[in-house]
Amino acid sequence: MIGGGQLARMTHQAAIDYGVTLHVLAATPDDPAVTAGAAHTIGRFDDLDDLVEVAQYGDVVTFDHELVPLGHLRALIEAGVHLRPGPEALGFSCDKLLARTTLDTLGEFRVPVPAFAPVSVVGDVEAFAGKHGWPVVLKGRSGGYDGRGVHVLDDLEGARRFLSDETSDPEVHWLVEEHLDLTAEFAVLLARSPSGNVAVYPPIATLQVDGICRELSIPADLPERIVASANRMAVSVIDGIDAIGICAVEFFCTRDGRLLLNELALRPHNSGHVTMEACRTSQFHQHLRAVLDWPLGSTDLISPAATVNIIAGPEAVDPLTRLPAALAVPGASIHLYQKSPRPGRKLGHVTALGSTVDEALATARSAAALLTQATFPTQPRPIEQGSEP
């Protein structure tokens, strides 16, 4: 697995169950997968030599992020490495502009996405806002996550903070999107194997704050019709791009009644953490099954459940120091990533099962609050058009 973050850490935990060894390419010995004991090589994901070296340890190579340069991925394929997913699918998930422009042509039907346009200069934003109105959402074409690279622009002055009137750079680095009035945000988590088998999880509601995923609940409280449409689109898209492994397809429901595909991630995903306790097969087990072309596991829900992320506050408290207090919350399953605390950093998550999603959420919030010393509002918050790959 390229990358040694918390996704690799939890994939390693799942690999232990199957008696297989996950070897990770980690940036540092402090990476969460390395401190969890995964076999590892310390190196750089943008260094082809390091990628080639780590590839020799595995039957297949998979990813905990989408930052590997596409040229390197193609070179690995040429060297006979089994990449799962392959560069074409990965390119789709790491390039928002490519994703938006190709979704029209995929599958059996047009996949609806927010109105968008490529942006090079201030005038591109102005023209888009002239058609769709202010505010608009400016997004970096690639590399953005946890809200980084996503900006709500209220007017032309806002656009000037990021863009010039002219540019000589032929590369497009930004896209602009309509600002949506959202009523719901959810993810369809699903897996696809090289044999073409697909397994779809129950829909997962996601709550983003400042572009960072804060809370998840399963099953998302959505009309059956919406779930069926979203599942159909998600399967169509991952079939269309030949995705392999776990995929998370994020959807928006808008106040004007539209169901829009927002983004997709072709790897284990924050929204899927809730499956570790809530479903018969966790996303990490499922990812291993999919990339190794083993039969996919049952995605049946064991119980309604909720997950609250542990995000360091301004004081950057180490949640390990609060763990004993949080463990006193009955029924809270706590996962810490052994990351050094920095404000805004995801340091872990708490999942709880419940007879209802609300009951589960209350349990998970109690424990997460103790771990971060933050207080969690009990009232629903406004839904934000964040970015959460």
Place this chain on the structure above:
Amino acid sequence: MIGGGQLARMTHQAAIDYGVTLHVLAATPDDPAVTAGAAHTIGRFDDLDDLVEVAQYGDVVTFDHELVPLGHLRALIEAGVHLRPGPEALGFSCDKLLARTTLDTLGEFRVPVPAFAPVSVVGDVEAFAGKHGWPVVLKGRSGGYDGRGVHVLDDLEGARRFLSDETSDPEVHWLVEEHLDLTAEFAVLLARSPSGNVAVYPPIATLQVDGICRELSIPADLPERIVASANRMAVSVIDGIDAIGICAVEFFCTRDGRLLLNELALRPHNSGHVTMEACRTSQFHQHLRAVLDWPLGSTDLISPAATVNIIAGPEAVDPLTRLPAALAVPGASIHLYQKSPRPGRKLGHVTALGSTVDEALATARSAAALLTQATFPTQPRPIEQGSEP
């Protein structure tokens, strides 16, 4: 943790969730905890220097077996090491004769055990059988597990295979027990922390074949009165011996209506594997909480469940080679220990949830059969008076 077997392997998996590091004293680099990536020292559990070295890596020292010489444990305590449990409690679990003889005096009431006697020579067995009748059960005083050191003797000739008419050895190495006609065999799994908090799991039915635990189901189908008595006895015993950590207390129900305490193990236990999927807190998470004096977790049952052990047959097939086939069984959670296959060796286990125990058992048996190529009987088998620490 002293020992690097599958119990240490799965404790390591749980430690990853809590963001703490489990350091194991393993016999070889192939030990299941080492191949799972646990931090480790390669050494001997009966070498005091190795024990002292590994103790420096942890705040507390705990165990995946009860084979460490008691003298070494006392030396560690004198050196200031926090052993959990301590040598007095461990001595109880590793010396069957001591356990049997002290159970009479523990707690608020006498704990019933099978009739027994210490054995040095053939005449001791003869005298015991004269009182209780043949057959009798001869057990090694310590070190026996998975049926090793347990022998059903039909007559005096049988006794002569293990014992002489005279001995000059002052040490007692055997005990003899009445042969019981069992109607049920089950374990009470519970945890106790240094603060004296205790958490008790629902009762777990165990099926032993040839002294090896084959199958588990939770909750055991027992009258409430029996469960209440067994729980009371189990709590009384672990309080009485000041046990710390997860404990498994095994009980017999006999055809003549007696509830008898068989054995106890003061560490994670095969019978508790089912809790990984079936309960809010797995035995491995609970063991960490208990030995670190953190609050104990909920033992609530999520669903009826069953576990089938994967035990190598005569062909000693590596279950990893059968894993893809077994993963096709929907709802089977498979755990492989990465142990080299030898006939009779436990190589992993399969757990399934179900709306009933029988449904869960059918699922787990299907997957386990595919992993071992063994066929599992669907009819209940006779219950055997095995030994399963």
